[in-house]
Amino acid sequence: MTTINKSEHRPNNRLPRQRTGKFTIEEIRYAVEGMDNKKALREDGITGDIYNHTFKILPKSITAMYNGCLRYGVFPKRWKRAKLIPIIKPRKEDSYEVSKYRPISLLNVGGKVLEKVVITIMNHHFYTNDYINKNQYGFTPQLSTTDAAMAVKDFVEDGVTSGEVATLVSLDEEGAFNSAWWPNILKSLKVSGYPRNLYNLTRSYFSQRQATLQTNNIRLETEVTKATPRLMLWVWPVEFTVQLPPKPQLHEPD
Numbered sequence: 001m002t003t004i005n006k007s008e009h010r011p012n013n014r015l016p017r018q019r020t021g022k023f024t025i026e027e028i029r030y031a032v033e034g035m036d037n038k039k040a041l042r043e044d045g046i047t048g049d050i051y052n053h054t055f056k057i058l059p060k061s062i063t064a065m066y067n068g069c070l071r072y073g074v075f076p077k078r079w080k081r082a083k084l085i086p087i088i089k090p091r092k093e094d095s096y097e098v099s100k101y102r103p104i105s106l107l108n109v110g111g112k113v114l115e116k117v118v119i120t121i122m123n124h125h126f127y128t129n130d131y132i133n134k135n136q137y138g139f140t141p142q143l144s145t146t147d148a149a150m151a152v153k154d155f156v157e158d159g160v161t162s163g164e165v166a167t168l169v170s171l172d173e174e175g176a177f178n179s180a181w182w183p184n185i186l187k188s189l190k191v192s193g194y195p196r197n198l199y200n201l202t203r204s205y206f207s208q209r210q211a212t213l214q215t216n217n218i219r220l221e222t223e224v225t226k227a228t229p230r231l232m233l234w235v236w237p238v239e240f241t242v243q244l245p246p247k248p249q250l251h252e253p254d
Contacts, residue, residue: 022067023117025059031116032062035109042108043083043212051109066114073200077208079111082224084213105211118205121198131192181226182206 032055035048055062069075082105092100107115123141126132132140137148152168159166186206189199209224 023063023070025063027117027120028063028066028113029055029059031113031120034116035112042106043081044078044108044110046109048109051113066117069114070197070201073197073204075114075201075205076111079108079114080205080207080209082107082209082211084211086213103211115205118198118201122194125194126192129192 032048032052035051037047037049037052085104085106086101087104088100089102135151137143137145137151156166156168186199186203189202194202211222211224213220
């Protein structure tokens, strides 16, 4: 018999008022120090090393800048401009298909710091509210594909030991990240009870994003309306947990 408790999955369209408190200097410092100093120059020419040295001189001012973003729910437009670097995929050198390229997006360091702080808070929200499925391994701290493979191994071994037959079905959704629709991501955050000011900041993050490709004397710009900024990779597991219909609960018949 299959039963579904709909009340447990009723959308919550009323967001909590605010996140308690502001971004702290320690939160911003941790994000700044975690920036990779060896990456290629972004569009604004500022490296992680330059940003780190600037923060050491002006920690209060830079933290206040990020708190202004949180207060007004605005992710600055200049931080949403990606510099695209097309990389040819292995063994695709002779292909004439556009899919032979894997685009690498270089974002300005200031925006990546804000991304990292929001991701940390987002993770805390998801885990403290138990929104991450126990079988979710991708984009989950301290878990990997190795853990997923070991879970399958243990499941099969238990079945074989008890004389049962184990069947494995594997599905691969092609272009899943590239076709991810941002309104669904935002709806998932709203359903999860995400704090209002962080929701507004995330909504701004997903709006008016631009990608720039420059080669020789040609410069192309386009608006990005889907696919995967870094923040989306962390919302992805929750989108499935919150957005999809509830999984049926199986019970033995009376």
